[in-house]
Amino acid sequence: MAPTSTAVRSPARQQNTLRKLEEPIPLLLRPVLRAFILGYGSAVAPRVLTLVLQHVSRLRQRSKNAAAAKGRVDGVSCAPHEPFFVSLGRLLRGGLDPQRFPTFCAALVGGSTLFEVIISKALSTWAQSISPLARIRLSRWFATFTASWLSLTLLQSKPSQAFSATVVEHAEGATSPKEKTIRYAGRSLDLTLFAVTRALDVIVGELWARRKQRRLAAGKSWTAAESALSKLADPAMFATSCAFIMWAWFYHPYKLRRAYYSWIKSAAAVDLRLIKALQRCRSGELRYGEDTGQAPLLQEMCRDYKWPLAWGDPAVAVPFPCEMVHMGRGPSCEYHALARFLRSFKWAMATYLPLNLILVARSPGLASLRKSVKSAARSSAFLGAYIALFYYGVCLARTRLGPHVLGKDTAARQRIDSGICVGTGCALCGWSILIEKPGRVANIGLFVAPRAMATLLPRRYPWDKQWRETAVFAASTAVVFTCVLENKARVRGFLGTVLATVLEP
Structure with missing residues (x-):
């Protein structure tokens, strides 16, 4: 019981320490400071960690090169890098840029707090017929809406090479063409969609909770269908989201961020020639029963895996065997799915287990160790099953069920x-x-x-349409902030706890 009581007292002790540190700061400015520190840490800390890891890697490479040179072996020449402390200083200073995320967080929280005071006084003077609770809600919503609009506009004002393009204009009567830089919007799209998702979750959750309260108050029972819908809503949201993401990863990779695409590619461990073949099937470049010049793509794969070259010729193999999808794991679709699960489970455990074991240091003990290992195994099994189900779904459609439902002729195989x-x-x-x-x-x-x-949305769009995104972000953030101040539990997950801590006076 001792570790448990210590764990319970520790956050309270830390909170008291933070409150003592905040005592000299005016009450109105405390949320601003918390928001800036949180934004600065979330923006700078990952970059500093990356810089440290890169520096350690370079030191190791330098020591290897020195050892090789000492042994009279030619070392690998490396391009000069910026000194570590120079890079570190640049990163730390970059977080103080007024057009970056930390200032955005401070402006959002500080503006909503300041505007609430102003709007609340105005409503109490000009809208006395409105109830006090309604005035509080309106003042909070409009204050956050205004602060969100202004803070996102500040964040969007920073130019970005990824969201600009240079075009050459040929004006009449001009002796030489002129270059013109066109600026695009969309840089803050991910942040806006995050706010939209959270706002929708708050609204739907509140409406569903009120529906349940009304039914129970009226003496009606909560049906099994409604209970099942409540339990399956979150899994269905995740499954639907993943369906869109995986479809984009396969056919429209430019719609995903590069790092996210690369992570999925590492987890999937798929031969890119298979993806290209199925992409060309969809585009019509590769057609079964016809020689369209696409045979070399999969025949190269056949040589690598020592399969018959005829398997890779779409004019002969209609369709190419499912064993090619298994990539050397035999003809059985079920065995391939199991092998995928085990491989992905091991791959995920190498990431999740060390992270979970770090948390054991907070409360050392056999129970904590067992819990960490179990949590890592569960998350790894989830990821392993995710990948195995994707591959087995492909096999179900190609071999196990699809041909029996859609047909086995060439047209059906093409579909x-x-x-x-x-x-x-x-x-x-x-x-x-x-x-x-x-x-x-x-x-x-x-x-x-x-x-x-x-x-489902363009990553870049015309600059003059940016106000629409700004309005959506402002309205969504206003919903979330208003809900946090009234019912913290309604904003689910870690975000609700963080916002409640930042916004409290």
Whole structure:
């Protein structure tokens, strides 16, 4: 029981320490300072960690080169890098840029706090017929809306090379063409979609909770269908989001952020020639029963895996065997799915287990160790099942069920490989979330939902349309902030706790 009591007292002790440190700061400025520190840490800390890891890697490479040179072996010449402390200083100073995320956080929180005081006084003077509770809610909503609009506009004002393009204009009568820089909007799209997702979660959750309260107050029972819908809402949100993300990863990779695309590629461990073949099936470049010049793509894969070259010729193999999808793991689709699960489980455990073991240091003990290992194994099983279900969904459509439902003729095989097989894998993979703890399902679902919504929208759009995104962000943030101040529990996950801590006086 001793470790438990210590763990309970520790956060309270830390909170008291923070309150003592904040005592000299005016009450109105405390949320601003908390928001800036939180934004600065979230923006700078990952970059500093990356810089440290790169520096350690360079030191190791330098020592290897020195050892090789000492042994009279030619060393690898490396390009000169900026000194570590120079880079560190640049990163630390960059976080203080008024057009970056930390200042955005401070302006958002500080503006909403300041504007609430002003709007509340105005409403108490000009809208006395409105109830006090309604005035408080209106003042909070409009204050946050205004602060959100201004702070996002500040963040969007920073130019970015990724959201600009240079065009050459040929004006009449001009002796030489002129270059013109066109600026695009969309730099803050991910942040906006994150706010939209959270606002929708708050609104839907509140409406559903009120529906339940009305039914119970009226003496009506909460039906089994409604209970099942409540339990399956979060898994369904995650599964639907993953379906859009995986479809985009397969057919429209430019709609995903580069780092996110690369992470999925590492987890999937797929031969890119397979992806190209199925992409060309969808575009019509590769057609079964015809020689369209696409045979070299898969025949190269046949040589690598020592398969018959005829397997890679779409004019002969209709369709190419499912064993090629298994990439050397034999003809059985079920064995391939199991092998995928085990491989992905090991890959995920190498990441999750060390992270979970670090948390054991907070409360050392056998129980904590067992809990950490169990949590890592559960998360790894979820990821392993995700990948296995995706691949098995492809096999279901290509071999196990698809041909028996759609037919085995050439046209049916073309339809299956033109998108049905990939779509089946996309639809199945996300349901692996049922392996995870119910408490984590909502957090994971709310993490992937904005990324799924981003696949339906252009990453860049005309600059003059940016006000629409700004208005959506402002309205969504106003909903979330207003809800946090009235009912913290309604804003689910870690975000609700963080916002409640930042916004409290």
